[in-house]
């Protein structure tokens with residue numbers, strides 16, 4: 171019997187990296203998952219991995235920044251699995267440069283994906299959660315604890331040179347989290363943030379099979395940190411290394427299980443002990 175049996179989770183950006191491991195971890199503990207990514211292939215790969223392990227998942231492909239995506243994401247959970255218990259806002263990428271070179275397009279794109287999209291997903295989730303709470307209350311049943319986990323970064327807590335757009339968006343997500351924890355306490359929803367330090371994904375390590383760029387809506391964007399800088403950064407981490415996507419998913423999992431039902435409005439830093 172898993173701790174998340176019967177729960178339904180939506181995890182954005184779960185075709186790769188940390189999101190994929192979050193989806194797999196929640197599914198391994200019994201949750202049914204709506205997997206999202208920009209493209210069909212990574213989303214379907216995660217669905218297949220979950221199903222191969224005996225879990226339940228469906229894909230909801232598309233950009234979290236598209237108009238109407240949030241409503242479609244939430245509706246997929248309700249239509250496929252009959253409800254919504256866990257929301258993980260994870261999708262995103264970085265598009266770095268110093269402020270004097272940063273275009274409005276760069277600023278808007280990163281604010282859209284890391285801050286506006288989570289806001290829209292949570293706004294779309296509200297009617298579903300409110301209706302489920304009313305139904306349980308009318309029936310005299312206990313209202314189960316639902317969970318929201320928004321993904322942030324230590325850049326959002328301490329800033330990071332070259333990431334004024336990303337740091338601002340990730341700082342904003344903590345404000346959104348704290349506010350929603352206050353608004354949704356009455357629904358028995360906990361709302362928390364996990365801020366990652368350096369986790370080894372393509373965001374930090376340029377892909378070995380590519381040229382270090384990713385395609386986001388037709389825009390080629392450079393990802394990956396210079397390997398020498400990465401090695402120097404690892405020396406500043408008390409645990410002496412960057413984290414794995416599985417370890418990152420573990421931090422999110424802690425905020426999704428019943429043991430954290432009285433933890434809300436918090437930011438959990440998952441960074442190997444690195445202090446800003």
Ligand SMILES: NC(=O)c1ccc[n+]([C@@H]2O[C@H](COP(=O)([O-])OP(=O)(O)OC[C@H]3O[C@@H](n4cnc5c(N)ncnc54)[C@H](O)[C@@H]3O)[C@@H](O)[C@H]2O)c1
Pocket residue numbers: 182183184185186187188189206207208209212232233234235260261262263283321322323324365366367368369370371372373374386
């Ligand atoms: N890797 C790190 O060191 C690190 C550190 C701090 C925070 N984070 C955060 O963790 C989250 C996951 O990052 P990751 O390292 O796993 O990166 P990743 O690139 O490995 O995975 C992110 C996934 O999100 C998807 N995605 C990007 N934009 C999307 C959009 N508009 N709509 C739908 N899906 C989209 C990508 O296609 C990709 O599959 C991000 O929010 C990131 O900012 C990562």
